[in-house]
Structures are given as structure tokens and as C-alpha cells.
Amino acid sequence: MPAPQRPDAPRFIDLTYQQVGALPPSTVAVLPLGAIEQHGAHLPVSTDHLVASSVAEAAVATVAESGAAHALLLPGLAYTKSDEHHWAPGTIWLGWETLMATLVDIGRSLAVSPVERLMFVNGHGGNSALGQVACRELHRRFGLKTFFAHSSMPRDQGGGLAPDVDPENGFGVHGGRGETSMVLHLRPDLVHMDLATRQVPERMAQYEHIGFGKAVSFGWTSDDFGPGGVIGDPTGATADHGKVLFEGAVSKVAAAIVEASVFEIG
Amino acid sequence: MPAPQRPDAPRFIDLTYQQVGALPPSTVAVLPLGAIEQHGAHLPVSTDHLVASSVAEAAVATVAESGAAHALLLPGLAYTKSDEHHWAPGTIWLGWETLMATLVDIGRSLAVSPVERLMFVNGHGGNSALGQVACRELHRRFGLKTFFAHSSMPRDQGGGLAPDVDPENGFGVHGGRGETSMVLHLRPDLVHMDLATRQVPERMAQYEHIGFGKAVSFGWTSDDFGPGGVIGDPTGATADHGKVLFEGAVSKVAAAIVEASVFEIG
Amino acid sequence: MPAPQRPDAPRFIDLTYQQVGALPPSTVAVLPLGAIEQHGAHLPVSTDHLVASSVAEAAVATVAESGAAHALLLPGLAYTKSDEHHWAPGTIWLGWETLMATLVDIGRSLAVSPVERLMFVNGHGGNSALGQVACRELHRRFGLKTFFAHSSMPRDQGGGLAPDVDPENGFGVHGGRGETSMVLHLRPDLVHMDLATRQVPERMAQYEHIGFGKAVSFGWTSDDFGPGGVIGDPTGATADHGKVLFEGAVSKVAAAIVEASVFEIG
Amino acid sequence: MPAPQRPDAPRFIDLTYQQVGALPPSTVAVLPLGAIEQHGAHLPVSTDHLVASSVAEAAVATVAESGAAHALLLPGLAYTKSDEHHWAPGTIWLGWETLMATLVDIGRSLAVSPVERLMFVNGHGGNSALGQVACRELHRRFGLKTFFAHSSMPRDQGGGLAPDVDPENGFGVHGGRGETSMVLHLRPDLVHMDLATRQVPERMAQYEHIGFGKAVSFGWTSDDFGPGGVIGDPTGATADHGKVLFEGAVSKVAAAIVEASVFEIG
């Protein structure tokens, strides 16, 4: 699914167990966290899974090509914590207990191998909080060095343009310009631009303290924002913009992987 | 990864949520259950994941091509219940609670959509028992019609040749002739035949009641059978045999999918 | 409850803790798994509990009498995983988590004693899958040698007559000829033959791949098969047939216990 | 196991599901809670199970004979919460989560039937606290009327003689005069009086506030009291005393069952 000119990323699962047993501890195992969840009328439910997997794969391939570090791609998790889209057909989501248990089990398993470094590349904002809980848990319980990167920084977590120059006013959280552009770049055949509609909760701009990326966060599900499932404005999305976003993400994640391979605290 | 001449299988996750919402209830969602686990010195840890995914994808593609039923491929689970290989680097396994929770969450999610039929295509013997527990749980709690198929019938569950004509004497349970042949067919570049060695627990043949496929089953982990991780004899494996096994599996699973699309009890 | 001419089986719980502490490691602890669940209008809800307990007790007594091995009867579990009969008054069932937790706790406890071998004698088909999960769990976590035997091999797991010579066509899964005969032998006072009716899901015979004992299993609850709670044909059941089944089961389980007392893998 | 002259108690599990479905709501289902746990060098690990089952059975039989209420015996739980004896071979114990889950599942199951009243007859002091938690849980969640009776009131919960006239000074908590006498009455063949030794924690008498039956309770396991497993003085136990205790318990539990069949709050 990633751009075809990319070299293949080396894969953890192509190795035999004895080859895994001989890996250097500096190896960075890279695990994409996607989501299968509604993304409005114009995007496939695979959107986050597609983006996270593609960015992670290309970043690992980039690192491998450069020889700057030893990184291996792990099979990603397609089903993650999409509870905010629970209402929609096509959303397949794990509860927080289930996703945590899965991440803990993966860490517990890796700890049997020499691999000490694990980076999540996350494509779904709804995983960020729990992913950080998991990073600490895996570090504390299994001694793993854990990292949590984003295939695109969520807007409700500080990513994206500054609100004043942003056509979405900082509300491009789900199915908006960025994500739509990414999918237009990666899998244009899956995008229904004729069904893309602007759905920006303008009213929320009035709040000074509470909101996406503001000092006080709030609990929401995507049906709070009206029907349609989009929070943002996909209408201006283009494949060219998606290419820029994608390549930017790949190069940032690749650089982070290299850093992770030598990262030491304190 | 499946043989290139296969048409692509239609994928659930390529749809928008509204398209999922419009699916006919007779749709069969097909979910491969693989495993990432040691498979001896000669096979990749992806073996079961590779086989399950490839068979499921080809079977769904076959059904789609024939028009005999409406089936969609779901993203498979790479990490499943490989507790019997917990000792090996490269095995990444979920505890039974975690895998059950995952399957329950998937079923709970599907129940929001019109899709009422879910078939697991399992490539890892260690999932069979829990998978059947899950099939009942999803049926009871969410009303789903659930099915549990095998990408190759496990030898310890009645599959394979009769012991008297079987070069592995019924012990080809893990990394043996069948699985090795399958991977030689699907991904020959990942097989290290020079490291394939026969490892058959001949001594167990003396037991009349207890054993693989016998009346009384027993609890085991793969390190009970000595070092090496294989239970069986991969030395006679060939790609041609793998092709026969693979195509046989695909056609059986495809036929089962068609049957599942109209299956009614009672 | 078993036939009165049987000698009493030696019981684990008749020992003091110091006597337990002095048992030889080759001792086989035998734990019946019954069920309290609806068995149609003609059989008591104790059916599976009665059969499993009676077979296990008689088998342990047989072994003790023969001196071929050291075996002890443990108190059976009357309440097990009867979720498929959840709809019926009189069914008392544990969820899969609860039953697994129970089996794990029992194994964890046994591991404090010198007893290393534990055989379940199961009378309820709905326990088979989870029981196998438990056998592995207890083996992996506590080092126990675990065995899973059946007081009568479930028809949906390969037991019984071949379908072509079977008056129930392979559908004698619950409350049918075999179980009814067994209870007629063991506790004729509890059988209401006047209420026994044939309830065979003939329609399912049309399916080639999906079905009891076929390649693809399916999730079901007993109310899927219509009211009445029976799946099979009890009308031809006799105490004589039950005696044959019972004595066959006892002698097979007794032989399996002897085998288990010396069983070694690899 | 109970005294042979007793009439048999009517058993819930002898009924068909339709008979259960026709029971009057005033029926009291009686469930013995025993324990399989070390009871010192002189008593079998079945002690609490034996006492609870025998008392419950005889009490239900007494009620049935009298016709004063409709009561049915349920299969007892042999394995319960004996965590305080976890160190001893022969103790088979459930964790508190497992026992609660079991009791909740039983209550959830009963709630499908017309039976609204459930009385536990408990023979193991270590179950009392959790049993009360369960009684409330089953009442709140399933609307059951739940009751918790003792086959002998635990000394650390106010039962037994007043300390000043008590030869065990109130420390006859486990394997002491009362329990030993009960087993001498019920199953003298299982008692090793030659191994019975006095083991009374006299030192604890110095505490005014903390202790068995005092204002402040404390957490203990039985190995806190030294080796041997007894807390009390079994040396003066007799079958005659056991008969008095047993018959007293039976008549109190029988009377409580009758009361429970008409009990209304408020």
C-alpha cells in the first residue's frame, strides 16, 4: 500500500526465532497502531491503519536503506481503541482494557528476545493517551525502552497549523484536510471526494479554556459533533498536500527511529 | 504474499462506514487468525500468520470471483495465543484472556453493522480451542453467526494423513512437512531448508489413549519436545506439496464461506 | 450413584494434608467436570455431572483395585461452562472466565503438593475447548502434567457412531440416545421416557463443510435448535445400551489413568 | 456421608429443567460451602466440606420431611476461599475473585428460574466475609433473596463457648474440639486422634482489643500459629460431642430455611 518506489522494510516476522535471538539489543522494533473506524462518508474505515502502516513501513525502509540504525517492522494492530466511534457500522474497536492487555502481552513477549527498544507509530489520536500508559507499563515491568511516535501529530494534541492560519481553525481532528490528503496520496481509489463535506464545530471556538489543544481537554465521542462522522474540513484536501504530509511524517519517524536506537535517559 | 495470479480479495476496511452500513446481512466477514511464533530453525516466525492470511485472502477472492456469495476480508490477527512457544525469542503471544477479549470486542463491534456472519480462518492449532469458545460467546451475546475454519486442519485435531501412511506418524504438529511445504510454496525466500531437521517424538507412539488426535489430549509446550522447536519432519517438504495443500485449503475454505452465507441451524 | 457393586474410589479429600504431602509424584489426581444444565424434558439437569462423576469414580476405583497406578478422585465441578443452555431454568453455568479461573486456581493449589498429574474427566461437551486451554495453562504455569479425557466422546468432537449407521445421523449431541441410555443405567428413577422426543436438526445434514464433527465448527446455543432443549433422539435409549456405554467409558478412562501415571513427552 | 437414618434431601439437580421452571418462588435453594484445606495432622482436608454438606443435606431433609417449607439442595462448592492455608499440600483454594465470580454466576443462573431464595450453608470461616459480599451482590444485581448460614458458627465470629468456660479459651478456630468432634461423629474412620495435638495461641489472650471475636480483627494465615496447622485443642473431642453439635446445627439451619421461605424485609 505505501508508494511503490519505496524499498521494502525489513520485517521482524520474516526472521526465524534463532535469528530474532541473535538481534542486537539496539534494534528498534517498530509497531504501527492504526484503527478501523468510521472516517466520514468519503474515507475508508481503514484510514488510520493505512496511514500508520504506510508511514511506519516507509520509515523503517528509510532507516534500513541508510544503515543509520537497525530497525524492524512488526505487524501493526489494525483494531485499536476507537471507542469514540463506537456508534458507527464499520468501526471495530477494542476496549481500553483489551488494548492495554494486548500491548502488555506484546511487551512481555518481546522481553524474551534481545530486542530492548520498541517504538509505536500511531495513526489514531484516540490511542495516544493509552499508548503512553502502555509505554510506561512496558518500561516498568519488562525493562523495555519504549517510544510513542505519531504518523501525524493529532491536532487535539498540538499538531497541525496554528489555529489562526488554519482553514479548519484547529478542528481538523478526524477525516479533515490532513487525513484526507494523506489517503488521496496513498490510496486515491478509496476516497470519495464527492461525499466530502465540511463539518467544523465553530461554536467551540468561543471557549477559551476547553477544547482541542487547549489547557482543559474534554470527553467526546464523534457523534457529539452531529451526523456525518467528520470533524474538520476535507474539502480542500489534495494528493499533493498528502504527499508533503506523508513524506514529512516518514522522515520524522525515520529520524526518531535512529534516535531511539541510541537513546539513553539521564 | 499470496500467489500473484490471484485476484485481490474485497476488503471490509476499504469501505466507508456508510458502505458497511449498507452491506447485506448475508455477507460473510472473514478474519484470519495467524500467529507469530517460533517455527524451528528453518521457518520464519510468521509461518502461521502467512498461511492463514494467504488462504483466507485467496478464498475470499475465489468467492468474490465466483459471485457465489458476498464475502469480505477483515484484517487478520497476527498476534494470537502461542503460549506453548512462550520460551522462544520471536514468539509474540497474547494470553487467553487477551485473545478472548479481542475476539469479543470484534464481535461486539460487528454487531453494530448489518453483517451477521463471521468466519475465522485459523492457521495456528493453539487458537482452535479458544476460538471455539469465542464462537459461542459471540453467538450468545451478539447474535452473530460464527464459524471456525482452518487454513490447514491441525494434525492434533484430526487433520493430515492417517498415522500408518504418514511419514511423520501423526506427529507433524509444528514446523513439519505440511507447514514447511506451504511456506515453500508461498514464500520460498523465507525457508532455510538446510536447517530443517526431523524431530518426531516417536516415544509417544507407545501411548494408546493419550496423544495428538487420540481420545485423551494433554497439556504441552513446545519445549517439552526437546530443543529445536519443531514437532514433525520438515525434511521432505516441497513447494509442490505446498501448492497442493494451499490450493486444497483455499478451495475448502471458499466452499465453506459460500455455505456460511446461507447457513441456518435447526 | 455409580453401580453399587463397584468398590469405592480412593479420595484425595479423605487424606490429611501430611498424607497428601507424602504422595508419590506419579499419583494421578482425577477431577470430574460435569454440568448442571437443561437436558430436555426427560432428563435431569444433573445429567452430565452424574455421568462424569460416575465414570470418574468407577475408573479410579478400577485402577485402585488393579494396583496398576496410584490414582485419587478429586471432588468434581458440578457447575461448569453451560453457556449454550443459558436460557433454561435449571441451568447453572459459569462464564468462561470463571471456569478458567477455577481451573487455574485448582492447578496452582495442586502445585504446592507432590502431585504432578491431573486428569479431567469431562462429561459436558461445552467444556472441552476451554478444558484444553486450561490443560496448557496449568502445564505452562505450574509444570503440571495435565490430561483431558471424556466420560463419553462428544459427537460434535468425533465420538459416537459414523453418521451413516447412526440413527441420529451424527446429531446426538445433547440429551440424545447415548446420554439418555447412560442415565437409564445409572439413575433410571430420574428419567422421564414418556417425555423423550426426537429432535434432530435434519436440515443441517445438507451442509458439507459446517456442522458437528465437520471441518468447520460453528457457534450455537441449544435454543437455536427449537424449543425442547434436545439435540438428538432419545427415544431408542435403553439401560442396557447405557450399561455398555458406561462400562466402555470406565474401562477407557481407567486405562488412560494408568497411561497418564507414566506418560512422558518427547 | 451424613448419618444414614436421615431421609434423603430433595435435590435441585434431580429435576428436569421444566420441573425447575415450575417451582414456586418461595422455594429455598440451599448451597453448601465447604473447603478442601489442611486441618492439622489428624483431620482430612475435606473437613469443612464434609460438615457443611452433611449439615445442609440433613437440614433440607428435615425441612422436606416436615413439609414446613419447600427447600432443595444444590451441589455444594468443595473448593472455596482457603487462602489462609495456601502453604499446605492438600489445600485447594480459590482466590477471592474466583469465588466471587462463581457465586455471582450461580446467582445470575438462578435468576433465570422462578427460584428467588438462596441460602448458603457455610462450613469454612474463611468464606464468611466474602459470602456476605456475595449475598448483597446477588440481591442487588439479580433481585435474589440471599441468606448466609453457618454449619457451625465460627469462633472468631462469635460462635462457641464464652472464653472463660471454654477449654480452648476462644481459640478453637481450626481443627479444634468442635470440628474434630463433628468429624468423629460423621466419619470417624477419617480421624487420626493419635495425631491430634493442642495448639492454642495463649499469648494472644493478652490482647484486649485485637483477636478472634474481639473488636478489632486481624489478617492471618494458619502458618502464623506455628507448624501443625491446628488452632485450638482437638484432644478432648468426642463423637458424642460431635453428635450434639451436628444435630444442633441441623436443627438451627432447618429452622432458618423455614424462616427464609417466608422472610420479607421492612
Add this chain to the structure above:
Amino acid sequence: MPAPQRPDAPRFIDLTYQQVGALPPSTVAVLPLGAIEQHGAHLPVSTDHLVASSVAEAAVATVAESGAAHALLLPGLAYTKSDEHHWAPGTIWLGWETLMATLVDIGRSLAVSPVERLMFVNGHGGNSALGQVACRELHRRFGLKTFFAHSSMPRDQGGGLAPDVDPENGFGVHGGRGETSMVLHLRPDLVHMDLATRQVPERMAQYEHIGFGKAVSFGWTSDDFGPGGVIGDPTGATADHGKVLFEGAVSKVAAAIVEASVFEIG
């Protein structure tokens, strides 16, 4: 909130971690268990929290002042197991699993420090049973010496006046004379005596075996006793009586703390 003339109790949480690390093992950590739950129309939902915290604080202060032992007050748990008042706005309750998990986590944490003795001072009868389960669990798993004291002995657990001289006939379980008097002493501004009404389940006096403080306990929720939320008779409550109760409780708990600091079993 406690009477102002009391000296402040020394607090665990005022220490630095190194000061905690230097505490003597004989230190008694004292943890109040309150509840936030409906207490009728006349008392605040804080009643049990207020009483438990005030008694514990004053008792720790008393001990500190006397120098008889080393005790430290821990932050209390305001939210505990008030499932019997689940129906009422203002009740904030933890499920039994949650409260047990909390107590286990606290014990697991304390075990990292030198402090070996933990006393709960409980103000809510609904916590007593689970608290005792927890005391054993913390003792078994972490080796802590655990104690469970009451800020006032619950009437349904043997506290209070003998029924024959008790104006509430032993039914002063919740929001009755004792609790109301205590709050009149501690926080008279929070008591609405004009709304205090007698609500005594006189009918229950007819039961000989089943009832508060009788041989057989029963599962109840407070709405079983009619609307209003009170079980008892608060109308005769006075601040003077509360002062007596409070000071009595403080002096008993203080004495128990001193005893706990030297308590040894066996």
C-alpha cells in the same frame, strides 16, 4: 473537622520519601475508610467519611501525644463499597472489585517501605466484610500485619445496645441514633433534625434466625426498607450522646493502635 482542641495527628504524607524510608517497622499506619452515601433526609452523604476520619485522626493524635506507640495517619478513602445505597443520588460507590484492587494496591505500595503494620478504621458497615478479605490478602501477599477496627461497631455486627434495652430494637443500622448523634457532635451544621424520622423495620423482629446480628445474615439494599434511606430511629439523637460515642471510639481505637504496634501472633 474533628473537635478543635485535639492536637493534630502526625501524617504519613507530610514526610519525605526518605523519612518514610527511615520509619521504624513498628509504626502503625492508620487508614480511615469512610463512605459517601445517602444517610437519609437529615444527614450529609459524608456521614461515614466524617466519622471514620475524625475518629482515626483523633486516635492517632492521642497515641502520638501519649508517646505509647508510633502511628501515622494515611489519607482515608472517601469512596468505598456503598452498593447497598446505589439507588440514591449522592451515593458514590466503588464495586467490590475496585475497592479490593485499591486496598491491594495500597498494601503492595506500603510493602516497599519499612512500615509493616496497617490498621483500617472503618466507618461504614458495608466495608467490614470486604475489609476482612483485604486484611488477609495483604497479610498473605505482602507480609503486612493488618488490622480492621471500627469507628463505631456496626449494629448488624454485634455493636450497640442489647436489643431489649435499645430504643431502636437493634435496627439502628443506618442513619439512626448513634450516627446522628456523632454528626451532631462533630458537624452540627450539617444535620437537619427537622427531617429526621424513625424508620425501624419492626416486622423483622419476628424472625428468630435471620436478621441484623443474628445467626443468619441476609443480603439487602437500603431501599428494601422503604423510601427515606434510614434504618433506625434518629429522632432521639443528641450531640451529648455523640460526644460520648465519639470519645469512646477514639479511646478504643487509640488503645487498639498501641496494641497493634506490638501485636504478634502465636
Add this chain to the structure above:
Amino acid sequence: MPAPQRPDAPRFIDLTYQQVGALPPSTVAVLPLGAIEQHGAHLPVSTDHLVASSVAEAAVATVAESGAAHALLLPGLAYTKSDEHHWAPGTIWLGWETLMATLVDIGRSLAVSPVERLMFVNGHGGNSALGQVACRELHRRFGLKTFFAHSSMPRDQGGGLAPDVDPENGFGVHGGRGETSMVLHLRPDLVHMDLATRQVPERMAQYEHIGFGKAVSFGWTSDDFGPGGVIGDPTGATADHGKVLFEGAVSKVAAAIVEASVFEIG
């Protein structure tokens, strides 16, 4: 503990259940989340609990005084998710499952009352991620409007000075200048400035992508940063700076409460 000139905050728990039942739905319930955890040699283990409680109390008092909204203070949670300080005596921490269960139970309880709005005021960075998971869970399951505010924005979550003008270079995460100043303002008697030492992980500044407040977060426990428990530089802390921080926090949280009382999505 807050500055004495503050008016008391109105407290939820001072109300009767009927008063709670009559609250307007716009009421904002405010729940402080503190922590009891090591804070270096110079600060008490109560630091986060003190700060969160004091800010929340003062903010609620401010709102009440202004009449701008209806807000009520709930008892805070002293024990929360301090797993990163698990190694230190004096840290008392809940596992993530326990804290989530607690927050879910609180939300489930509030949902019985008319109160629809719940704001957490968090003083411990380690709670932020899980707190956001909880906010969504409570919103989805119980329909509560949930808000997550900080008593001081964690530096590893974007709070504090820009690194280039920050004497701690952005590493003032735990026990540094800000927190120490706050405690100097609130409880100077508890601060041991003579034991305050600079402990800044300067080496981490070399990483471009991974770090506090950078694009990629990482799993850590506080002992990764060397002994001492501080991450930051408390040496320049002053009560005056603490007063500024405290009053700033109070006024921001008060404003957020007012906003929360009218906040609507979409």
C-alpha cells in the same frame, strides 16, 4: 491546607442525598486528582495531592463567591497512578486498572444524580493520559460531560516556560522549581530546602525528536534519572513564585469551571 483567607469551597458531601437529587444539571462537580509519591529529599510525598486539592478548593470557592456558576468540590483521590515512582518508600500508587475502575465507578455513581458535569483537577502528570481515557469512557458510557484540567500544566505536556528561557531547560518535571515553589507557598513547613538539589538530565537535550514535550514521548520511571527522585532544579524555588503559580492556576481553573458549566459540543 489552602491559604486561610480563601472562603470555604461548597462541598458535594456536605449535602444530603435529597439535596444532591435537587441539584441543577449545570452543576460542575470538581474532583482533585493528587498523588502520594516520592518528590525528592526536600518535598513531602503529599506534594501533588496538596497542590491539586488546594487549587481545586480555591477555584471552587472562587466560582462560588462570584456566583458565575454552580460548582461543588468532591473528595479528591489521594492515591493515583504513580507507577513511575514505584521504587520509593512513601509512594502509594494504584495500577492503571485500579485507577480506571475507580474513575468509572465514580462516574457510574454520579450518573444516578442530576449532576452531568465532572471536572478533574489533576496535580500529577502521571495521571494525565489515563485521565483522558477515563473522560471519554465516562462520557460514552454514562453521558457525563467530562473535563480534565491541570493544577499546573505538566512540563512534559507543554506547560512551563519555553526551554530556551527556562532555567531547568524544560526538564522541570518532578520536584523542580515550580512544584517546590508551590509547596513553599502552601505549606512551607513541609519543605526541606537544605536538601533540595538540582538534578537535570542535560544529556537528553541532545535528542531532537524524543523527550519531554517533544514529538515522540518515551516510557520512563523516575529512577531512570539517577538516585534522588528529582527531575528538575528546585534550588531557585521561592514562596513568592509559588504564590504566582498558585493564584494563576486557581484563576485558570476557576475560569474553566465557569466555562464547563455551559460547555456544549458541536
